[in-house]
Amino acid sequence: MHLEKVKVVSGSVRRLLRRNAYGNAARLLLKLRPGDISLIMQRLNLREQLQLFTLVAQKDRQLAAEALNDLGVERGVELVADLEGLEISQILQELETDDRAAFITALPQKLAEEVLEVMRPAELVQTQGLLQYEEETAGRIMTPNVFALEERLSVGEAAQTIQESSDFEMVFYLYVVDERKHLVGVISLRQLLTVHPSTPLEKIMSTDLISVDTATDQEEVASQVALYDLLAIPVVDHENKLVGVITVDDVIDVIQDEATEDILHLAGVEADDNVHATARNSVSKRLPWLFVNLFLALMAASVVYFYEATIGQLPILAAFLPVVAGMGGNSGTQALTVMVRSLALGEVSWKNARGVLAKEVAVGVSNGLALGLVAGTVGYWWSPASDLRVGIAFGVAMLATIFLSGVLGAIIPMVLKRLNIDPAIASGIFVHTLTDVIAFFSFLGLASFFLFPMQS
Amino acid sequence: MHLEKVKVVSGSVRRLLRRNAYGNAARLLLKLRPGDISLIMQRLNLREQLQLFTLVAQKDRQLAAEALNDLGVERGVELVADLEGLEISQILQELETDDRAAFITALPQKLAEEVLEVMRPAELVQTQGLLQYEEETAGRIMTPNVFALEERLSVGEAAQTIQESSDFEMVFYLYVVDERKHLVGVISLRQLLTVHPSTPLEKIMSTDLISVDTATDQEEVASQVALYDLLAIPVVDHENKLVGVITVDDVIDVIQDEATEDILHLAGVEADDNVHATARNSVSKRLPWLFVNLFLALMAASVVYFYEATIGQLPILAAFLPVVAGMGGNSGTQALTVMVRSLALGEVSWKNARGVLAKEVAVGVSNGLALGLVAGTVGYWWSPASDLRVGIAFGVAMLATIFLSGVLGAIIPMVLKRLNIDPAIASGIFVHTLTDVIAFFSFLGLASFFLFPMQS
Numbered sequence: 001m002h003l004e005k006v007k008v009v010s011g012s013v014r015r016l017l018r019r020n021a022y023g024n025a026a027r028l029l030l031k032l033r034p035g036d037i038s039l040i041m042q043r044l045n046l047r048e049q050l051q052l053f054t055l056v057a058q059k060d061r062q063l064a065a066e067a068l069n070d071l072g073v074e075r076g077v078e079l080v081a082d083l084e085g086l087e088i089s090q091i092l093q094e095l096e097t098d099d100r101a102a103f104i105t106a107l108p109q110k111l112a113e114e115v116l117e118v119m120r121p122a123e124l125v126q127t128q129g130l131l132q133y134e135e136e137t138a139g140r141i142m143t144p145n146v147f148a149l150e151e152r153l154s155v156g157e158a159a160q161t162i163q164e165s166s167d168f169e170m171v172f173y174l175y176v177v178d179e180r181k182h183l184v185g186v187i188s189l190r191q192l193l194t195v196h197p198s199t200p201l202e203k204i205m206s207t208d209l210i211s212v213d214t215a216t217d218q219e220e221v222a223s224q225v226a227l228y229d230l231l232a233i234p235v236v237d238h239e240n241k242l243v244g245v246i247t248v249d250d251v252i253d254v255i256q257d258e259a260t261e262d263i264l265h266l267a268g269v270e271a272d273d274n275v276h277a278t279a280r281n282s283v284s285k286r287l288p289w290l291f292v293n294l295f296l297a298l299m300a301a302s303v304v305y306f307y308e309a310t311i312g313q314l315p316i317l318a319a320f321l322p323v324v325a326g327m328g329g330n331s332g333t334q335a336l337t338v339m340v341r342s343l344a345l346g347e348v349s350w351k352n353a354r355g356v357l358a359k360e361v362a363v364g365v366s367n368g369l370a371l372g373l374v375a376g377t378v379g380y381w382w383s384p385a386s387d388l389r390v391g392i393a394f395g396v397a398m399l400a401t402i403f404l405s406g407v408l409g410a411i412i413p414m415v416l417k418r419l420n421i422d423p424a425i426a427s428g429i430f431v432h433t434l435t436d437v438i439a440f441f442s443f444l445g446l447a448s449f450f451l452f453p454m455q456s
Numbered sequence: 457m458h459l460e461k462v463k464v465v466s467g468s469v470r471r472l473l474r475r476n477a478y479g480n481a482a483r484l485l486l487k488l489r490p491g492d493i494s495l496i497m498q499r500l501n502l503r504e505q506l507q508l509f510t511l512v513a514q515k516d517r518q519l520a521a522e523a524l525n526d527l528g529v530e531r532g533v534e535l536v537a538d539l540e541g542l543e544i545s546q547i548l549q550e551l552e553t554d555d556r557a558a559f560i561t562a563l564p565q566k567l568a569e570e571v572l573e574v575m576r577p578a579e580l581v582q583t584q585g586l587l588q589y590e591e592e593t594a595g596r597i598m599t600p601n602v603f604a605l606e607e608r609l610s611v612g613e614a615a616q617t618i619q620e621s622s623d624f625e626m627v628f629y630l631y632v633v634d635e636r637k638h639l640v641g642v643i644s645l646r647q648l649l650t651v652h653p654s655t656p657l658e659k660i661m662s663t664d665l666i667s668v669d670t671a672t673d674q675e676e677v678a679s680q681v682a683l684y685d686l687l688a689i690p691v692v693d694h695e696n697k698l699v700g701v702i703t704v705d706d707v708i709d710v711i712q713d714e715a716t717e718d719i720l721h722l723a724g725v726e727a728d729d730n731v732h733a734t735a736r737n738s739v740s741k742r743l744p745w746l747f748v749n750l751f752l753a754l755m756a757a758s759v760v761y762f763y764e765a766t767i768g769q770l771p772i773l774a775a776f777l778p779v780v781a782g783m784g785g786n787s788g789t790q791a792l793t794v795m796v797r798s799l800a801l802g803e804v805s806w807k808n809a810r811g812v813l814a815k816e817v818a819v820g821v822s823n824g825l826a827l828g829l830v831a832g833t834v835g836y837w838w839s840p841a842s843d844l845r846v847g848i849a850f851g852v853a854m855l856a857t858i859f860l861s862g863v864l865g866a867i868i869p870m871v872l873k874r875l876n877i878d879p880a881i882a883s884g885i886f887v888h889t890l891t892d893v894i895a896f897f898s899f900l901g902l903a904s905f906f907l908f909p910m911q912s
Contacts, residue, residue, distance in 0.1 A: 035684050159649055162650075190645065209458075224459070266723070267789045276804075283819050286787070286823060290827055312771040317774070319760035323753045327750055363739050363742070
C-alpha cells in the first residue's frame, strides 16, 4: 500500500531533476521515510544523489543520516566521500552507535580519523567503545544504549521509569539487572500491563534467558535470534554484565550480508562486490580469483600433454574433452553448494557426516550412470565411423568424473570447515581443479588404452 | 550463554540413547525450548528422532509440535510421514495457523487430506482460509489471529482489552480499525503507557502505515520489513480490511529460504535439496539440470568439429581448449552472480541498467587484457617450438571470451528478470553455453587462421 506512493514520488523527483529543480525535489523527499529516500536515491546517479542528499541534510539531518544508512554502508561511504570531516561527523552523530561504528569502519582511514576528531564527546566515547570489539562480533553490532530495570523495582516504578525515558526506541523486552548490572532476567512490556503495580519485578521476571557474549560471531547471533524467534538479544561482557542489545532489524542485515557473502564467494567473487561498485573495485574483487583459476586450469590441462599423440590420431577427442570437464564441474558445484549452504544453516556437522557422504555416493553413482550412458551413446554415434572405443571412453569417463566430483563436492567443504577455512570461498577451486584432472586422465587415459593398447 | 547448556544436554541425550534409555532422554528434552530440541534432534538419525519425538509429544504435544516446526518443514514432514492422520492432525493443531498451513502443503496430498478431515473445526477453517491464497504470498504466510483495536476506544479501554485477551502473543504494534474492519492506524504498546487513559485512540494513532496485500509476494513482504525495520506488517484484503499480520520471525524464515533458493538455483540445483534429503530426492533435483547441460555442452562442442583438421595438425590446442572455456565460465559466473544477487536485493533495475552495463564492459576489458596477456605468454612458451601463433590465438581468445562472458553475465539476468523468468535458475545455462561457443570459435578459429591462412 505504501510502495505505490513511493513510486509516484519517485517519478515526480525524476521529472524535477530533469528540470534541475533540486530544491523542489528535496522538499518531496523530506516528507518520506528514510527507507523510501534510499529507494529513490538508488535510481539516480551519484551526482544527483549527492546534491539531493546535501539539500535534505540541510533541512533534516537525521532523516538524511538514516537514508544514508538505509542505502547501505558501501554506497553511503561512496556518497559522503567528498564531504568535509566535520560534515560527515555531524551526519553520523544522528545515527545509532552501531550504525555509526559500521560507517566509520568503512571510511578510508584518514577520513575516519578526521571524523572521529571532531565528533561530540558523548558519541565519540560510545563509538570508540564499539570499535574496540572485533569486526563481525556481537560487540561491534550491538547498541550500547540498552534499557535496563533494576530488580528491586516494583512494576509500578518500572512503568514510571519507562514513561520518563525517551531515548530508547525499541522497548519490547525489558532486561532486569542486579545492583552491579549483572543481567538476571527479562520481562515483556505486556506483563507490566497485566499485573498489580506493587508486584516486585523479580517475582514476574523470567530468569531463563538467552544472551550472547560481546565476542560471539555475528552469524551465531543471527542464528540464535532466528532459532528462538527473538525480537532482540542482550549482549553481556565476560562478567555477565549487560552492555548492549542487538535488535532483530540488525539481525536481518546480518543474515542478508552473510547470504550475499556466501553467494559471491561460491562464484569466486570477494564479498562486497555489487552492481554499483566501481569497475576498478570490481576488477580487484574478481581478477585475483581468476588468476588463481587460470593457474590451476593450466596445471590440470598439462595432463593433456601426455596424450598429445592420442589426440593427434583422433582429433575429435578434443571436442569431448571440455564436455567431460564441464559436466564434472557442474556436478561438483551442485554437491558443494548444497553442502556449503547446509553448513551455513547449521544442518550438518562433522558428527552426522557419514550419512551425508553415503548419500552423495549414491547420488553420484545414479547421476553418473545416467549421464555416462547417454554420453557413451552420443560419443559412439558422433565419432568417425561410429567408433565404439570413443563411446566407451566418453561414457566411462563421464561416470567416473560425475561420481568423483559429487563426492569431492561433499567432502571438501566439510574438511575446510573443520580446518576453519571458509568453505564458500575455497571449495570451488579445489573441486574444479581435481575434477578437471580426473576428467582429463580418465577420458584420455581410456582413449589411449583403446587406441594404443600396447603402450598404456 | 544458553547454547552451552544445550550442548551439555545434547551430550547427555546421546549417551542415554546409546543405552537405549529413551524415556530418560525424552525427560531431558521436556525441559528445553523447542528450538533446542530441534538442534539436538538434528544430530540424531531418523529412527532415534522419531522415538524421541513420540515420547515428547505424549507429555507435551505443543512443545513437540514447535520443535517439529523448528526442524523445518521438509524434515518435519519426513519425521511424521509414518504417523496416522489423526496423530499428525493433533500435533499440527498446536501450531500457529501459518506454520500449520505450510506443513500441510508439504505433506503428500493423500495424507494432507486425511489430516484435514480429522482436524478440529476452528483450526480447519483457519487453515483452509490460508490455503486459499497462492503459495509464497503474504496471505499464505500471515497469522490470521491479528489483534486489532477499534478506533472509537479510549487508551484506557484499549489497555483493558489487551489485558483480557491472552491469545495474542506478539503485541508490539496495535493495529486500529474502523467499525467495518478497515485498517486505519497503528499505535505502539508503549504509547498506551505514556498518555492519559481517556485519550481516544484516533488522537494518538499514526495513520501513515505500511501494509501489504494478501497477494503480495513473500519476497516483497520481506524486503519491506527489512527496509523499514518493522517488527510486523499488517496484511489487508482488496477492500483494505485487516485480515492478518506477518511477524518478523516469519520474515527471517522467508529471507533465509529465498537466499537458499537463489544459492541452489545458481548452482543448478532445484531448491529444497539439502544434505538430509534422500539420495533419490537429490538425484531428481540435480539430474534434470545436468542433462540440459550435457545437451548444451555437446551442442557447443560441435563447434570443435569444424576444426578437426587444425587439432590433428597441432594436438596441443586440445589442452588449451578447456582452459579458455573454463575461464569464460568462471568470469561469466562472477558477473551473473553479482547481478542476480543485486536483482534479488533490489539494488538494480531496468532503469539504471545502462551504468551497470558500462561498468561490466570496463571490468571485462581489464580482466580480459590481464588474463589474455598471461595466457598468451604461457601459450607461446608451452607450445611446441614456442609457436607465437599459438600464443596469440590463446591470448586473444582469452581476452574475447572473458570480455564477452562478463558482459553476457550482466545482461542475461536482467533480460530474464524482465521476462519474468527467475534469473537465478536460468542465467547460468545461457551464459555457459554461449561462453563455450565463443571460446571454441575464437580460439580454434584464430588457430586455424594462423595455421591455414588460405582456407579461413
